[in-house]
Amino acid sequence: NAGVTQTPKFRILKIGQSMTLQCTQDMNHNYMYWYRQDPGMGLKLIYYSVGAGITDKGEVPNGYNVSRSTTEDFPLRLELAAPSQTSVYFCASSYGGKNAEQYFGPGTRLTVT
């Protein structure tokens, strides 16, 4: 099993550009999450999904969009990139249940200049 994979690993964007961060999991998990981690901080939830076709906002959703057309994939779209979106982005998945371990991808480091 590859677990949770994310692409790209690094990206530099200019202000106003758009991009999609890809996330795929091969564990057949229903729940998937996107977090961002700013320097010296903990992770903050951007969006989450409890199954294909179902998504909802987390703590910091502004400037982002998601879709979940399959169980495996949960892409995160950044529209009109801003310097405030410079961060490390982590995708995670879990089988569900409050006590379930969330499995994290390796992260994408995004810089907006």
Next chain:
Amino acid sequence: AQTVTQSQPEMSVQEAETVTLSCTYDTSENNYYLFWYKQPPSRQMILVIRQEAYKQQNATENRFSVNFQKAAKSFSLKISDSQLGDTAMYFCAFIPGTGTASKLTFGTGTRLQVTL
């Protein structure tokens, strides 16, 4: 809203010694779930240990154990026989018992350095 506070930004411990990382949280819920995640320099987040609030017994995973004090809203992590591989950022995290999704709220982390 729930908050998680880790008051120790950095800690250092010698190899083979024991260290305790502190975590406090604020919630009005009676049932919830607490976690410690480790983030080594590779950046990969890894679950260390978890605790359900309704369970009185403190969780233990090999060299890692917690001291869960529900009334004090405290959830500290004890690492025994510290190893160089334990060097990492450690994040305390919380999931409320209500709601359908498992939305983690993280603290700001404690950077642990294990030295020879």
